[in-house]
Amino acid sequence: MVPSTLRDLKPSSFSPRVVSIGPLHRQDENVQEFEGRKASYLINLIDRMNSPEEETLESCAEKAYASMEQIKSCYVWTKTYDDADIAKMMVIDACFILGFILKVHEYGESGDRKNLLTQAIIYDLVLLENQIPFFFLKEIFQYTIQKFKPNVSLIEFLRPVLDHLRLFVGDMNFQNISTNSTPHILSLLHECYKPPHDDHDKISIGNLSSTIRSAVDLDRAGVHFKPNKNPKWLMEMEVRLHRCPCFFWSWSKTTLKMPVLKVHHFSEVVLRNLIAYEQFRQTSKYITSYVFAMDMLVNTQEDVAMLIESEVLVNYMGSNEEAANMINNINKEVACVDFFYSEQLNILNEYCNGYWPKHIARMRRTYFSSPWNMIALVAGIILFALTVVQTIFTVNN
Known part of the structure; x- marks a missing residue:
C-alpha cells in the first residue's frame, strides 16, 4: 500500500x-x-x-x-x-x-x-x-x-x-529483463528504464547535496538544451562543456543533453507510482533522481517554455503553468538518497560559477529579462553616445 x-x-x-x-x-x-x-x-x-x-x-x-x-x-x-x-x-x-x-x-x-x-x-x-x-x-x-x-x-x-x-520519446530497454x-x-515498467547492465556501474551516483539553476537561468549563463538522441540509456543526461575565452559567452557550446519528456495528465500517475515503488523497495532510484533534476530546472512556466523551445519537453497539458506545477509538486514528501545525476549537476555548477557565465547571466537578467529593460538599455547607450559626441564637439570648438 x-x-x-x-x-x-x-x-x-x-x-x-x-x-x-x-x-x-x-x-x-x-x-x-x-x-x-x-x-x-x-x-x-x-x-x-x-x-x-x-x-x-x-x-x-x-x-x-x-x-x-x-x-x-x-x-x-x-x-x-x-x-x-x-x-x-x-x-x-x-x-x-x-x-x-x-x-x-x-x-x-x-x-x-x-x-x-x-x-x-x-x-x-x-x-x-x-x-x-x-x-x-x-x-x-x-x-x-x-x-x-x-x-x-x-x-x-x-x-x-x-x-x-512510456514517459520519454525513444525506445525503452526490453533486453535482459528477468521476470x-x-x-x-x-x-x-521500472525495469525498462534502467541502464544496460554494462553501463550501470559507470554512472556516477551520489547524494543530492546541492541544486542547479533553473532552465532560464542556465540559458542566460550560456547553457544550451538539446535532446539526447543517442543515449546509452533512455534517461541519460549528458553535459558537453566547451569553454570559450571570449566576452560573448552565449557563443559557447556548453550543452545539457536530456531525455525528451512527454508531459500529459497521465504522466503524473505513472511518475507518482514509479516513485512510490522506488521509495519503499530496495531498488535503484532512476525515476526519483530524474524528477528531482527536473524540479531544479523548472521553477516557472517560463522554464517550461524554454525546455519546450529546446525540444527536450513535449507539453500535452492545458498550459505551461500546469506542467510547471505538476513537475514542482511531484517530489514532495519524497527522499532522494542515491542521485543519478550528481556528476552532471557538479559540472553545471562549476561552469555557472565561473567568472564569465556568472556575470553574463547577471547582465542578461538585469538588461534583457524584459522588453522594457532592453529599451532602457538602448536608450541609455544612445544617451551616452550623444553625450560623448556633444562633449567632443564642445572641446573642439
Whole structure:
C-alpha cells in the first residue's frame, strides 16, 4: 500500500478509475460497474484454447491454491477473504489482464488503441495498489496464451501496454529483463528504464547535496538544451562543456543533453507510482533522481517554455503553468538518497560559477529579462553616445 504521506498529496494518482486488480480496491464504488465485464475478457481468452472451459478454469484455480501462501504474503489485507475467494479473484484478474492485452494487440492492428476506455484501463494496470503477483500472471500466461502463441514471451506480450506507458520519446530497454524477480507489472515498467547492465556501474551516483539553476537561468549563463538522441540509456543526461575565452559567452557550446519528456495528465500517475515503488523497495532510484533534476530546472512556466523551445519537453497539458506545477509538486514528501545525476549537476555548477557565465547571466537578467529593460538599455547607450559626441564637439570648438 502507498503510505499516506504520498497518497494524501494526490489520491487520484493511486486509485483505479475503471478496473480493480487484486484485493486493495475491490470495494471502491467507481470500479463496481466494470467487475461484471471482466468475465467477457476471461471467456474470450478461454475460447482461444482447445480445452473445455471448466477444465481450464479448474486448472487455473489449482495453480492459485498451490501458491496460496505466497499470494497472501504479497498484500496488506484490509478485508478478510477465504482461500476460495482469493483463488477466484486471482484467476479472474489474471485472465482479465491477459484477455485485455490480447485485445490491445488486435486494436493495434485495427488502429483502435486510442479508445479512451482502453487508455484508462492501461493506466489502472500500472498503479502500485492495483497489482497481482507477477509469478502467478506468468503461470496463467504459460497455461493460456502460450498454448496458441507458443513463440511469444510474457514481456513481448506485455510490450504494447508498456510502450503506451512510456514517459520519454525513444525506445525503452526490453533486453535482459528477468521476470523471475519481478513482483508485478509496475516493477516490470521500472525495469525498462534502467541502464544496460554494462553501463550501470559507470554512472556516477551520489547524494543530492546541492541544486542547479533553473532552465532560464542556465540559458542566460550560456547553457544550451538539446535532446539526447543517442543515449546509452533512455534517461541519460549528458553535459558537453566547451569553454570559450571570449566576452560573448552565449557563443559557447556548453550543452545539457536530456531525455525528451512527454508531459500529459497521465504522466503524473505513472511518475507518482514509479516513485512510490522506488521509495519503499530496495531498488535503484532512476525515476526519483530524474524528477528531482527536473524540479531544479523548472521553477516557472517560463522554464517550461524554454525546455519546450529546446525540444527536450513535449507539453500535452492545458498550459505551461500546469506542467510547471505538476513537475514542482511531484517530489514532495519524497527522499532522494542515491542521485543519478550528481556528476552532471557538479559540472553545471562549476561552469555557472565561473567568472564569465556568472556575470553574463547577471547582465542578461538585469538588461534583457524584459522588453522594457532592453529599451532602457538602448536608450541609455544612445544617451551616452550623444553625450560623448556633444562633449567632443564642445572641446573642439
